[in-house]
Amino acid sequence: xxxxxxxxxxxxxxxxxxxxxxxxxxxxxxxxxxxxxxxxxxxxxxxxxxxxxxxxxxxxxxxxxxxxxxxxxxxxxxxxxxxxxxxxxxxxxxxxxxxxxxxxxxxxxxxxxxxxxxxxxxxxxxxxxxxxxxxxxxxxxxxxxxxxxxxxxxxxxxxxxxxxxxxxxxxxxxxxxxxxxxxxxxxxxxxxxxxxxxxxxxxxxxxxxxxxxxxxxxxxxxxxxxxxxxxxxxxxxxxxxxxxxxxxxxxxxxxxxxxxxxxxxxxxxxxxxxxxxxxxxxxxxxxxxxxxxxxxxxxxxxxxxxxxxxxxxxxxxxxxxxxxxxxxxxxxxxxxxxxxxxxxxxxxxxxxxxxxxxxxxxxxxxxxxxxxxxxxxxx
Amino acid sequence: xxxxxxxxxxxxxxxxxxxxxxxxxxxxxxxxxxxxxxxxxxxxxxxxxxxxxxxxxxxxxxxxxxxxxxxxxxxxxxxxxxxxxxxxxxxxxxxxxxxxxxxxxxxxxxxxxxxxxxxxxxxxxxxxxxxxxxxxxxxxxxxxxxxxxxxxxxxxxxxxxxxxxxxxxxxxxxxxxxxxxxxxxxxxxxxxxxxxxxxxxxxxxxxxxxxxxxxxxxxxxxxxxxxxxxxxxxxxxxxxxxxxxxxxxxxxxxxxxxxxxxxxxxxxxxxxxxxxxxxxxxxxxxxxxxxxxxxxxxxxxxxxxxxxxxxxxxxxxxxxxxxxxxxxxxxxxxxxxxxxxxxxxxxxxxxxxxxxxxxxxxxxxxxxxxxxxxxxxxxxxxxxxxxxxxxxxxxxxxxxx
Numbered sequence: 001x002x003x004x005x006x007x008x009x010x011x012x013x014x015x016x017x018x019x020x021x022x023x024x025x026x027x028x029x030x031x032x033x034x035x036x037x038x039x040x041x042x043x044x045x046x047x048x049x050x051x052x053x054x055x056x057x058x059x060x061x062x063x064x065x066x067x068x069x070x071x072x073x074x075x076x077x078x079x080x081x082x083x084x085x086x087x088x089x090x091x092x093x094x095x096x097x098x099x100x101x102x103x104x105x106x107x108x109x110x111x112x113x114x115x116x117x118x119x120x121x122x123x124x125x126x127x128x129x130x131x132x133x134x135x136x137x138x139x140x141x142x143x144x145x146x147x148x149x150x151x152x153x154x155x156x157x158x159x160x161x162x163x164x165x166x167x168x169x170x171x172x173x174x175x176x177x178x179x180x181x182x183x184x185x186x187x188x189x190x191x192x193x194x195x196x197x198x199x200x201x202x203x204x205x206x207x208x209x210x211x212x213x214x215x216x217x218x219x220x221x222x223x224x225x226x227x228x229x230x231x232x233x234x235x236x237x238x239x240x241x242x243x244x245x246x247x248x249x250x251x252x253x254x255x256x257x258x259x260x261x262x263x264x265x266x267x268x269x270x271x272x273x274x275x276x277x278x279x280x281x282x283x284x285x286x287x288x289x290x291x292x293x294x295x296x297x298x299x300x301x302x303x304x305x306x307x308x309x310x311x312x313x314x315x316x317x318x319x320x321x322x323x324x325x326x327x328x329x330x331x332x333x334x335x336x337x338x339x340x341x342x343x344x345x346x347x348x349x350x351x352x353x354x355x356x357x358x359x360x361x362x363x364x365x366x367x368x369x370x371x372x373x374x375x376x377x378x379x
Numbered sequence: 380x381x382x383x384x385x386x387x388x389x390x391x392x393x394x395x396x397x398x399x400x401x402x403x404x405x406x407x408x409x410x411x412x413x414x415x416x417x418x419x420x421x422x423x424x425x426x427x428x429x430x431x432x433x434x435x436x437x438x439x440x441x442x443x444x445x446x447x448x449x450x451x452x453x454x455x456x457x458x459x460x461x462x463x464x465x466x467x468x469x470x471x472x473x474x475x476x477x478x479x480x481x482x483x484x485x486x487x488x489x490x491x492x493x494x495x496x497x498x499x500x501x502x503x504x505x506x507x508x509x510x511x512x513x514x515x516x517x518x519x520x521x522x523x524x525x526x527x528x529x530x531x532x533x534x535x536x537x538x539x540x541x542x543x544x545x546x547x548x549x550x551x552x553x554x555x556x557x558x559x560x561x562x563x564x565x566x567x568x569x570x571x572x573x574x575x576x577x578x579x580x581x582x583x584x585x586x587x588x589x590x591x592x593x594x595x596x597x598x599x600x601x602x603x604x605x606x607x608x609x610x611x612x613x614x615x616x617x618x619x620x621x622x623x624x625x626x627x628x629x630x631x632x633x634x635x636x637x638x639x640x641x642x643x644x645x646x647x648x649x650x651x652x653x654x655x656x657x658x659x660x661x662x663x664x665x666x667x668x669x670x671x672x673x674x675x676x677x678x679x680x681x682x683x684x685x686x687x688x689x690x691x692x693x694x695x696x697x698x699x700x701x702x703x704x705x706x707x708x709x710x711x712x713x714x715x716x717x718x719x720x721x722x723x724x725x726x727x728x729x730x731x732x733x734x735x736x737x738x739x740x741x742x743x744x745x746x747x748x749x750x751x752x753x754x755x756x757x758x759x760x761x762x763x764x765x766x767x768x769x770x771x772x773x774x775x776x777x778x779x780x
Contacts, residue, residue: 276757377647
């Protein structure tokens with residue numbers, strides 16, 4: 001195993017600065033809340049600026065397919081910043097999961113290349129039609145709940161799909177006479193229903209997808225569909241750790257800021273040791289969360305054989321750190337943290353939803369038991 | 380001595396060349412261990428980031444690894460750094476930072492070679508976390524200082540030739556201002572060392588009683604009354620020394636319990652499995668964080684981030700060793716040996732599970748309690764306001780004790 005690079009490169013710092021500056025300008029907490037209440041699937045203008053104009057939508061896609069030819073390390077930096085802003089954009093769902101699944105298909109196929117190019121340039125928004133709660137790193141492909149019929153259409157339902165409501169194209173795992181495959185379906189078809197669900201996370205809403213004889217194009221068959229979906233989920237889980245790091249970072253920064261300013265008993269409440277120790281403990285959590293998230297991103301970027309371990313460790317660790325940071329943020333803000341007006345709840349909801357997304361911490365620890373030879377008791 | 384003056388930069392190739400020169404002139408196979416170590420020091424290959432003439436070459440600290448690897452490959456003896464950790468990790472940086480030329484020339488070479496062992500006379504029965512409250516007095520008498528008091532938790536005191544000592548030189552000043560920093564000769568007749576037995580049954584540490592100990596003023600480090608500032612250098616290095624070593628995956632305490640888990644399937648329970656997986660994950664996260672921190676610190680002085688690693692390893696060592704005792708079940712009810720022993724080396728992962736469980740309790744106390752380290756992180760890293768204090772501006776002699 002070569003020595004992993006756990007620091008940020010200069011180019012990564014520059015990318016972070018550009019993304020942060022855009023988000024500070026275009027995505028302050030108040031506008032996240034009003035956008036979430038608007039009923040729109042995501043912030044279309046923000047996604048155009050971030051995904052298309054800045055080019056982040058194509059970071060994981062090679063140059064020759066219309067992308068930026070970067071790696072998971074750069075995408076992880078974007079995810080950190082999006083987490084810090086709880087930005088309502090389809091980065092994870094389109095630029096990571098959907099693009100990731102397409103990258104696992106045969107990119108010499110014209111249909112695959114065309115779709116990838118459209119996603120990479122932000123001309124089109126995609127979504128991988130699996131429940132967001134699908135665990136990454138689990139053996140085998142997620143079970144298909146959609147049937148592929150002989151006439152080239154798909155029928156069935158997938159629940160809890162993130163990013164489906166704002167998507168132009170769905171990548172749907174389905175089983176038919178030809179076995180397991182990955183299919184592309186246009187959401188504009190009348191035989192496709194995308195029903196938004198009232199979601200815990202207001203900034204990454206879920207939808208139920210129902211297909212009733214929807215025209216579909218097969219992108220991958222039994223030989224590579226499962227691996228393509230598996231790799232996309234692993235990439236998504238590894239990068240989600242960076243989003244969780246960003247969420248936790250905002251929560252700690254805001255909590256420190258608030259407790260320095262808020263006075264009770266004639267003192268800033270941040271001077272009380274009972275509170276200081278809780279914030280110091282969060283800082284410790286962030287130090288190790290950053291190390292695991294960087295390691296996962298580096299492992300994905302270098303295609304390290306240790307990637308499954310790196311992703312499982314990062315997910316098991318960062319998911320809990322983000323939830324703890326968001327819960328502490330609400331508590332240490334006191335009454336104001338409980339209001340709809342204050343953005344703390346947006347972060348709590350994102351952190352809790354992220355904990356379940358792509359596998360709970362417990363599932364990732366269970367995966368580690370197999371990966372690092374710490375078997376469960378027999379029986 | 381091959382002190383060829385100051386170099387603008389000494390790179391890895393130049394260091395390799397100098398290592399070859401050293402090995403040619405003093406072949407390890409036929410050279411006495413001490414002679415080799417002295418020659419290595421004189422060649423500037425002891426700690427390359429130290430100044431030329433003092434065991435170094437003013438080279439970047441990160442290049443030490445190059446020298447160590449070359450010498451290890453050649454089968455050269457090392458200075459057994461674990462035996463002289465206090466000298467290397469705490470006394471040396473303080474002497475380098477605050478010592479006079481005479482002190483540096485006299486003390487650093489035998490310190491590094493291990494000819495002279497060092498100990499640290501800081502903590503007192505009445506001054507632990509609140510170290511600045513210390514009561515050991517140093518009173519000026521001609522060219523000497525006369526020291527009286529009691530120190531505690533002193534490892535290696537029974538082996539040491541020298542001690543770094545902080546003592547109160549002006550009780551009329553507020554507590555942080557009336558302290559001075561000395562080098563104490565442990566062979567002085569007024570120094571009495573008694574073993575301090577701890578919960579493991581052994582005595583790693585000592586109590587040290589100082590009665591009329593005479594220290595020449597030439598063995599003061601830093602100015603009179605500036606001992607607290609000097610001690611900060613020592614303490615920062617202590618935290619790094621405790622939490623800063625590089626380890627591979629499963630290299631620490633977690634590897635021991637993982638090994639038992641794999642070899643003894645009959646001991647497994649579902650509850651222990653869940654806890655083990657959680658601790659394994661946290662150990663790996665802490666290990667990666669340590670790795671990341673080490674890269675950042677490869678050049679430059681350690682900052683308060685070193686405290687993060689010490690906190691994490693203290694907590695993990697305690698939880699993992701506790702789990703191991705529980706995992707062992709009936710065997711966990713036994714202990715290897717309660718005999719009063721005086722170990723020369725301390726290995727937190729040594730002996731058996733019961734010892735490790737008990738020894739780990741000290742990890743959150745020694746070198747700064749976890750509670751104090753959390754305060755340091757809160758105030759120095761996060762910038763949170765300090766607690767209001769009543770002891771800072773009052774003369775030390777007027778403080779309640």
